[in-house]
Amino acid sequence: xxxxxxxxxxxxxxxxxxxxxxxxxxxxxxxxxxxxxxxxxxxxxxxxxxxxxxxxxxxxxxxxxxxxxxxxxxxxxxxxxxxxxxxxxxxxxxxxxxxxxxxxxxxxxxxxxxxxxxxxxxxxxxxxxxxxxxxxxxxxxxxxxxxxxxxxxxxxxxxxxxxxxxxxxxxxxxxxxxxxxxxxxxxxxxxxxxxxxxxxxxxxxxxxxxxxxxxxxxxxxxxxxxxxxxxxxxxxxxxxxxxxxxxxxxxxxxxxxxxxxxxxxxxxxxxxxxxxxxxxxxxxxxxxxxxxxxxxxxxxxxxxxxxxxxxxxxxxxxxxxxxxxxxxxxxxxxxxxxxxxxxxxxxxxxxxxxxxxxxxxxxx
Amino acid sequence: xxxxxxxxxxxxxxxxxxxxxxxxxxxxxxxxxxxxxxxxxxxxxxxxxxxxxxxxxxxxxxxxxxxxxxxxxxxxxxxxxxxxxxxxxxxxxxxxxxxxxxxxxxxxxxxxxxxxxxxxxxxxxxxxxxxxxxxxxxxxxxxxxxxxxxxxxxxxxxxxxxxxxxxxxxxxxxxxxxxxxxxxxxxxxxxxxxxxxxxxxxxxxxxxxxxxxxxxxxxxxxxxxxxxxxxxxxxxxxxxxxxxxxxxxxxxxxxxxxxxxxxxxxxxxxxxxxxxxxxxxxxxxxxxxxxxxxxxxxxxxxxxxxxxxxxxxxxxxxxxxxxxxxxxxxxxxxxxxxxxxxxxxxxxxxxxxxxxxxxxxxxxxxxxxxxxxxxxxxxxxxxxxxxxxxxxxxxxxxxxxxxxxxxxxxxxxxxxxxxxxxxxxxxxxxxxxxxxxxxxxxxxxxxxxxxxxxxxxxxxxxxxxxxxxxxxxxxxxxxxxxxxxxxxxxxxxxxxxxxx
Numbered sequence: 054x055x056x057x058x059x060x061x062x063x064x065x066x067x068x069x070x071x072x073x074x075x076x077x078x079x080x081x082x083x084x085x086x087x088x089x090x091x092x093x094x095x096x097x098x099x100x101x102x103x104x105x106x107x108x109x110x111x112x113x114x115x116x117x118x119x120x121x122x123x124x125x126x127x128x129x130x131x132x133x134x135x136x137x138x139x140x141x142x143x144x145x146x147x148x149x150x151x152x153x154x155x156x157x158x159x160x161x162x163x164x165x166x167x168x169x170x171x172x173x174x175x176x177x178x179x180x181x182x183x184x185x186x187x188x189x190x191x192x193x194x195x196x197x198x199x200x201x202x203x204x205x206x207x208x209x210x211x212x213x214x215x216x217x218x219x220x221x222x223x224x225x226x227x228x229x230x231x232x233x234x235x236x237x238x239x240x241x242x243x244x245x246x247x248x249x250x251x252x253x254x255x256x257x258x259x260x261x262x263x264x265x266x267x268x269x270x271x272x273x274x275x276x277x278x279x280x281x282x283x284x285x286x287x288x289x290x291x292x293x294x295x296x297x298x299x300x301x302x303x304x305x306x307x308x309x310x311x312x313x314x315x316x317x318x319x320x321x322x323x324x325x326x327x328x329x330x331x332x333x334x335x336x337x338x339x340x341x342x343x344x345x346x347x348x349x350x351x352x353x354x355x356x357x358x359x360x361x362x363x364x365x366x367x368x369x370x371x372x373x374x375x376x377x378x379x380x381x382x383x384x385x386x387x388x389x390x391x392x393x394x395x396x397x398x399x400x401x402x403x404x405x406x407x408x409x410x411x412x413x414x415x416x417x
Numbered sequence: 418x419x420x421x422x423x424x425x426x427x428x429x430x431x432x433x434x435x436x437x438x439x440x441x442x443x444x445x446x447x448x449x450x451x452x453x454x455x456x457x458x459x460x461x462x463x464x465x466x467x468x469x470x471x472x473x474x475x476x477x478x479x480x481x482x483x484x485x486x487x488x489x490x491x492x493x494x495x496x497x498x499x500x501x502x503x504x505x506x507x508x509x510x511x512x513x514x515x516x517x518x519x520x521x522x523x524x525x526x527x528x529x530x531x532x533x534x535x536x537x538x539x540x541x542x543x544x545x546x547x548x549x550x551x552x553x554x555x556x557x558x559x560x561x562x563x564x565x566x567x568x569x570x571x572x573x574x575x576x577x578x579x580x581x582x583x584x585x586x587x588x589x590x591x592x593x594x595x596x597x598x599x600x601x602x603x604x605x606x607x608x609x610x611x612x613x614x615x616x617x618x619x620x621x622x623x624x625x626x627x628x629x630x631x632x633x634x635x636x637x638x639x640x641x642x643x644x645x646x647x648x649x650x651x652x653x654x655x656x657x658x659x660x661x662x663x664x665x666x667x668x669x670x671x672x673x674x675x676x677x678x679x680x681x682x683x684x685x686x687x688x689x690x691x692x693x694x695x696x697x698x699x700x701x702x703x704x705x706x707x708x709x710x711x712x713x714x715x716x717x718x719x720x721x722x723x724x725x726x727x728x729x730x731x732x733x734x735x736x737x738x739x740x741x742x743x744x745x746x747x748x749x750x751x752x753x754x755x756x757x758x759x760x761x762x763x764x765x766x767x768x769x770x771x772x773x774x775x776x777x778x779x780x781x782x783x784x785x786x787x788x789x790x791x792x793x794x795x796x797x798x799x800x801x802x803x804x805x806x807x808x809x810x811x812x813x814x815x816x817x818x819x820x821x822x823x824x825x826x827x828x829x830x831x832x833x834x835x836x837x838x839x840x841x842x843x844x845x846x847x848x849x850x851x852x853x854x855x856x857x858x859x860x861x862x863x864x865x866x867x868x869x870x871x872x873x874x875x876x877x878x879x880x881x882x883x884x885x886x887x888x889x890x891x892x893x894x895x896x897x898x899x900x901x902x903x904x905x906x907x908x909x910x911x912x913x914x915x916x917x
Contacts, residue, residue, distance in 0.1 A: 109674035110777050132676055161617065168623055169595050182866040190775040191807040192592065192847035194581050194630050195855070195862055196889065197874050201594070201626035209622075222676030244536050248560065250647040250716060276718030325615040327537040345617045368616035385620040390610045394877055395621055401873030413621065 054183065057099040058214055064095060065212065066181040069405040077208040077409055079118055080145025083154045085374055087207050087412045088383050097149050100214060105189070108133055112172060112189045114217040117149030124148055133220045136164040138255075140303050149213045155205025158303040159255035159270070162326065162342035164221075168204035175215040176203065179403030189217045208409035209417075210402040224254075224272035226279070229295035230287035232267045234258075236330050236337060239267040243343040244327055246285070252277045257302055259309050259339040270299060302341070309339050310348075318375035320359055322347040324368030331362050353379040360385055382415055435518060436475050439498055443478060443520075446488035451479045462521050465506040465513040466568070469818075470853055474501065474515030479523045483609070483639055486522070490637065491607035493520055494883060500605070501885050502633045504545060504576035507568040509771065510852030512579060512632045512888060519886075524575055527639055530554050538645045539598060539615070544575025544638045548582075551643060560645035563590035566848070567756065575638045581630030583848040585681045585755075588806035589714075590646065592848075594629045599642035602628075605879040610636060627874065632850050633885040635878040649714035652680060653724055653743075654751045657736040658705035662686065665707035666782030668734035669805045672711065673778065675730050677723060681712040682806030683755050686785060689762075689800035689813070693754035696761035701754055702738055707785075709736075709805065710751055758802040758813070766798070766815035770827050774838035775847035778808045787837050788812055795830040797823065809847035810838070836861050851889045859889070860896035868893070 054062070068075050074092030084090060098118040106113040108131040115124055121141055128134050138158030139151045152174070157166040173187030176199070187193055187200035203213050234242065239258040246253055252273030258265060269287065271278045282289060301307045310319070322331065326344040334355075339348040351359060353375045363370040369385040387395060396417050399406075411417065422430065440454055453459055454476045463471040475498070480486045493500050499519030506513055515521045527543035530550065534540070535558035540551055548569040552561040565584035566572055572582070577593045578600055590596070599613040613625035628635050659665035665684060672679060685693070685701075685708045694701045701708060711731065713723040728739060742748035754761070762769045776784055785801060792799050798815045812834055816827040835845045835858040845851070845858040859868065871890045875882065891899075 107777075107779065109670040110779060111673060112777075155623070165591070165595060166618065168626055169591070178870060180866075182870070184864070184867045184870055186867065188842070188844050190777060190809075190843050190847070191588065192583050192775050192804070192809045193844040194848055194850050195844045195846045195859060196851065196867075197635075197871050198581070198594070198626055198630050199871070199874065202623055204626075205618075205623055221678065225676070248535060248538055248558070248647060250650055274715065274719040274722050276722050277716050280716060280718055323616040323618050325537055327534075342617060367614065369614075369620050371620070387621050388611070390604055390608045391612075391621060391624065394624060397877035397880070398622065398874065401877050402870070 058183070061095065061097070061100065061212055061214070062177055062181045062183065065177055065179065065407070068407045069179060069181065072405055073407060074410050075407050077153070077212055079147030079150035080120070080143065082141065082143035082146040083150055083156075086154055086156075088415050089377065089411070091410050091412070092407070095212065097212065098147065103127055104215065110189070111191070111220055112217055113220050114189060114215060115148045116215045117147060117213050119148045121146040121148055121151055128220055129223070132223050134223050135170065135218065136221045137161055137167055137170060138303055139167060140305070142304055148216060152204050152213055152216050153206060153208050159257065159299055159341055162345050163254045166204070168201045170219045171201050171204050171216060172219055173217040174200035174203050174213055176210065177212040177214055179211060179405050179407055183214065187217065191219065207413045209399050209413045211408060226273060226275040226277075227292060228271045228278050228282050229290040229292065229299070230269045230271070230282065230285060231290055232269070232287045233264060234267050235265050236340065239265065239340065240330065240344045242267065247326070247343055251281045251285070253343070255299065255341070256343050257339065257341055260337045265337070268298070270295070307339075316352050317350040318353045318379065319373045320349040320351055321371040321373040322349065322359070322363045322368060323371070324363060324366040328366040328368065331366060333359060333362055353381045356381045384413070387414070432475070432518065439476050439493075439496060439520065442492045442496060443476065443489060446492065447478060447480060447485055451481060451485070453477045453479070459521075462503065462506070462515060462523070465503070465508040465511060467509055467511040467514070467852065467854055470511045470514050472515045472517055474521040475518055477521045477523055479526055481526045483603075486637060486639055487603055487607040487609065489520065489522060490603050490605060494606050494881060497881065497883070499883050499886050500637070502575070502579070502637045504573035504579070505547070505571050507572040508576060508580060508852065509773070509849040510846070510854040512850050512852035512885070514853055516886065522637065524573075524639065527575070531640070533558065533645075535560060537615075539642055540645055541640065541642050542574055543640055544578070545573050548572050548574060548577055555645045559648050561648050562596065562643050563646050564593050564596055567759075574641050574643065578629055578638050578641055579631065579633045580848070580850045583804070583807070583809070585683065585804065588682060588804075589678050589680045594626060596644045597625070597629060597641060598644060600625060600628055600638050601640035602636045602638040604636055605881060605884045612636075615642060630850075632852060632889050634875055634889060635884065637884070649680075651717050651720045652712060652714040652748060653720050653741060654681075654748045655709075655711040655724065655727055655731065656740045656751045657709045657711065657731045658702040658738040659707045659709070659735065660705065660737050661735075662707045662785045663782040664735045665709055666779075666785070668709060668731055668736065669781055670778050671730050671734050672727060673806070675726060677726055677730070679711050679727065679806060680714040681710065682804075683710040684708070684781070684803040684805035685755060685758070686801040688798065689758060689802050690754070692765050692800055693757055693761040696764060697753045697757050699750045699754050705737065710755055755802060758800070758811070762800055762813045762815065766817070768818040769813045769815050770831055772810065772812045772814070772831055772834050773846050773849040774835050774843055775807065775809045776838050776841045776843035778805070780841045780843075781805060781808065784810065784837065784841060788834060791830055791833055795826040795833075797826055797830055799830070804847070807847065808843065810834075832858065853888055856889070856891045856895060857899045859891045860899050865893055865896065868896070
């Protein structure tokens with residue numbers, strides 16, 4: 054075992070002995086996400102490095118503290134990428150943090166989420182056991198798929214020490230089209246296009262200066278992208294400028310995400326793509342994922358109404374960014390049997406209750 | 418005569434008493450035709466697709482409604498009776514093999530397609546709906562359900578969820594995991610539960626990812642929402658011959674390295690090709706050491722572009738012959754041999770054992786050569802078909818089950834392939850599941866602490882341990898008896914645990 058991992062294991066064993074709560078943390082770029090941080094920081098940034106990468110295997114294995122930007126640069130050199138476009142939210146983001154947060158970027162609805170690309174992981178559980186689940190191969194049904202559950206677990210099951218991810222070649226061609234349209238028209242168009250064999254990859258609708266605009270990104274074979282551009286119409290954007298805009302969207306750096314007056318919070322509604330325009334007061338949303346992810350700016354105290362609307366539409370609402378003082382739960386309540394399984398799983402992986410307590414479930 | 422009962426008679430008596438007790442309890446919730454327990458009726462349930470392992474269940478329950486499923490589970494939970502859920506029984510690893518003192522919960526009657534929604538491109542189906550029936554129902558909307566295990570004509574979506582089934586097209590379109598949005602079902606205690614949802618994610622841990630592929634050990638599935646995808650306008654297939662397995666293996670890696678994700682990328686070795694050609698007469702190259710089938714699908718423009726790039730890569734890797742399908746008939750002919758690999762093997766040997774390990778693609782030639790050496794070592798023949806694009810192997814070891822020594826050598830041969838696959842950085846099962854068949858091999862792939870953590874997952878979902886017990890995860894004792902338990906870093910995990 055290398056010394057950085059050994060130190061983490063020792064720290065966990067010591068914390069288990071005296072029940073010291075630990076807050077697992079990489080670059081700290083997503084401290085805002087989930088319930089409040091709790092416990093002494095367990096820094097994962099000492100555990101770095103890409104341990105194996107062979108482009109022809111479409112698999113990369115990296116240790117938890119490897120900067121996300123470094124991983125992406127190494128993949129780009131070989132013409133490959135993480136297709137789910139994980140948000141960075143700052144230059145310090147790490148691979149382990151990306152998996153633990155489980156957040157995916159603009160392409161998610163077309164290509165899948167982080168969890169769809171996790172092939173295996175090394176986990177240190179609350180007993181200090183170093184455990185490997187999954188592997189470095191595409192198909193693997195030996196045992197429960199524990200490694201994928203780590204995506205979005207917010208550190209509540211243990212320290213992700215290393216992760217193997219499926220990667221894909223960068224698409225040969227890309228184009229971004231802009232359409233002037235209302236929210237309702239955008240949702241209708243996106244669902245229509247989704248049913249056809251078009252190389253859709255990402256979409257974004259928002260209002261700018263009172264007028265709605267839909268941006269559609271296509272990725273695929275050169276011939277397919279060109280044919281789709283001709284077929285769909287719209288205004289074709291300059292690729293380099295569009296790329297910068299999609300990246301800004303991914304990291305919530307678009308102007309739409311500014312302008313909160315200090316009382317508004319950012320809500321993330323995850324709903325079926327086909328959900329109609331939602332009856333939420335205030336500003337129009339920013340819509341991604343072909344309708345499946347809708348961002349709203351609204352005060353935290355509208356939680357009950359917003360959550361009710363999301364649930365009625367078949368989804369759920371997350372209080373994504375809010376003043377730290379806000380006591381509103383960040384995530385929707387779980388059904389009773391699901392909550393029971395959550396608590397039991399956390400107990401099994403972390404019997405001394407030391408990891409990121411309360412980060413995912415406020416009361417666990 | 419008051420001679421004391423033998424142990425066997427006592428066991429049998431206890432079993433009969435237990436059976437009467439369970440039948441009486443279930444009769445309160447199920448109509449007469451939904452409950453069977455006489456040996457002649459339960460015998461058809463004694464195995465799944467892995468016919469070497471057989472066990473008659475105590476009782477078979479065939480509920481027709483979710484309320485009945487809940488009642489069966491609640492009743493069994495109260496009585497402490499194991500429950501083994503069963504779909505079409507096509508599984509290849511004994512995942513649906515009954516428990517001697519358990520209830521087999523057949524979900525065959527849950528066979529309705531509840532909704533096909535062309536706008537959201539989803540289908541809501543009951544667990545007993547056949548995989549292919551979903552695509553057939555979606556066809557009028559030019560949509561289909563992508564995962565296509567070779568048993569798709571018979572296997573059910575509930576079974577696919579249990580096994581995380583793959584198929585020929587999963588390199589490009591993903592596994593069951595990537596194509597299921599929501600699973601509705603029941604806990605071991607009989608409580609209704611939903612994993613995932615109609616949105617792309619759900620709050621909390623991604624329990625859906627755990628339930629898919631859990632081989633019926635975490636919950637009972639009754640309803641599934643799947644994604645449907647637009648049917649590609651066109652598909653064309655390349656059939657390429659190689660005079661050397663290493664060149665063929667390298668060609669697989671080269672196609673991927675060129676940035677191409679084929680819709681299917683399959684490999685057959687020479688003995689397999691000979692067996693299938695004799696069966697389907699598709700005109701396969703019998704001189705080739707290995708044949709690759711490489712498919713492209715999409716719009717006509719995409720397919721033309723991709724077929725051109727694939728052909729160039731395959732030629733560059735030394736393909737001795739290349740044919741490209743020009744129409745659907747030709748394409749189906751290219752695939753006919755691959756799809757009939759199993760029945761073709763059945764014609765040339767009394768029995769065969771199909772393995773399912775996965776290795777990194779770059780080791781394809783290495784494992785083929787290693788298997789050739791094993792044929793000499795165990796004095797048995799082996800034909801090989803691979804989902805080469807995913808590195809998923811299906812070696813078919815030919816043997817005669819009536820010859821005990823051949824059966825024994827075959828088992829050793831199989832274990833050798835699995836262990837060699839793990840040593841090459843792979844896994845013992847790519848898509849068929851562990852079930853009862855590969856329990857020993859799990860001792861080779863996972864440490865005692867890893868297996869114990871998986872038991873922890875099982876306890877979290879099913880504290881009483883009643884859902885499909887004894888499958889998938891080997892006990893410490895079993896690994897000790899098998900004589901193998903992986904040790905990493907020279908350090909035994911759990912130094913506090915007793916060792917055998």
